Amino acid sequence: MxxxxxxxxxxxxxxxxxxxxxxxxxxxxxxxxxxxxxxxxxxxxxxxxxxxxxxxxxxxxxxxxxxxxxxxxxxxxxxxxxxxxxxxxxxxxxxAEGAGAGGGAREPDPGDGTCALCAPEGDEGAAPCASCAPKSRPSLTPPHIPLPRTAPTPRYAFRPLPVRGARDAVATCARFLRWLGYEDVREAYPAEERPPSGTRLTALGVLAQIEPTARPASLRDVECAWLTAMTHTVTCACFALSGFTPAARSRADELDVALFRIELSGTPEPLNGAADELTATGA
Structure with a gap:
């Protein structure tokens, strides 16, 4: 045809x-x-x-x-x-296939309606032959539809180191970002956009603003970090050794900026929902 x-x-x-x-x-x-x-x-x-x-x-x-x-x-x-x-x-x-003359392959049994091929004598539990098996239509959907990843990739436990100064605070943030999955963490070069205060770390997909002094991070610190992150279309996270001012925390929630307080034990503590989500999902 x-x-x-x-x-x-x-x-x-x-x-x-x-x-x-x-x-x-x-x-x-x-x-x-x-x-x-x-x-x-x-x-x-x-x-x-x-x-x-x-x-x-x-x-x-x-x-x-x-x-x-x-x-x-x-x-x-x-x-x-x-x-x-x-x-x-x-x-x-x-x-009617096989029921008329010339079928040859099937022999109907008037007693139970099955053929001799799929129900031989003494074997009532035999599987039906291809002709007697129920006909099924091809499925319109695949047997398995992959679902999006809803659980974070398992990671080893973060190993903190005591913070004794500003450089230790910056090193803790760098280790924490690598633990989240950002491999190419580095300190921003002097020629790049410099923060109003503190230190800035960058990696593929993230920008981290760090205030390693006894001064709480301000509203201006959070907004400047967020603007720079938006310019490069990356995730923004802010770390502070002494926490953040109330105005900074409120603004961070509006801008979906992750806030972390650096504990002296060396563990960054999430302070808002964006930080909890970043910690759970990673890079």
Whole structure:
């Protein structure tokens, strides 16, 4: 049936076009082409799994198999379902396969309706043969749909080191960022944008502002760090040895900036929801 083309007419715009039905591979190796008809097609407005398939019988081996119903797109935007002839006849032939003369492979048993192949004497629990097994339509969905990652990647426990000065505070922040998954942590070069106070660390995907002195980080510190992070489209995090002013904390919540207080034990403590999320998910 290769090269079998039909003329299909759209019921919406009356446009006519040539349609060549696809050839599907039968289990016997022969191509199976749905017997489509000429003329008006049906505008498809709703597709359901039940009517998305049609049983087509192989002309070579006589096997009836479910294949997708032929569809065609019209230039007016309508999806057309091309009619297939003898659908009921094909399904009836499948059900009657082997029951008539010349079947040879099946022998109906009037007692229980099964054939001799799938129910030999003395073996009532035998599995049905391929002809008697229930026919199932191909699934429209894959057996497994990958879900997005909802749990953080397991990490080893953070190992803190005591903080005895400003340099220790900066080193603690660098170690903490690497623990989160930022591998290329480095201190901002002098030629780059310098913070109003403190130290700034950068890595691929993150900018960290650190206030390693006894002064609480101010509103200006948080806003300057956030503006720089937005310029480079990276995550912004602020660390402070003595915490943050109330105005700075309030503004950080509005801007979704992660705030951490550096404990003298060497552990950065999350102070807001953004910091909790960054600690849980990492880079």
């Amino acid at each position: 290769a090269g079998y083309d039909v003329l299909v007419r759209c019921p919406v715009c009356r446009h006519e076009q040539i349609y060549a039905p696809p050839a599907f591979p039968c289990a016997c190796g022969a191509p199976v082409v749905p017997p489509v008809t000429h003329g008006a097609a049906v505008a498809l407005t709703h597709r359901t799994p039940a009517d998305a398939w049609v049983t087509v019988r192989c002309a070579t081996c006589g096997r009836g198999t479910d294949w997708p119903r032929p569809e065609l797109g019209c230039a007016c935007g309508t999806v057309l379902r091309v009619p297939v002839t003898s659908e009921e006849g094909a399904e009836g032939a499948e059900r």
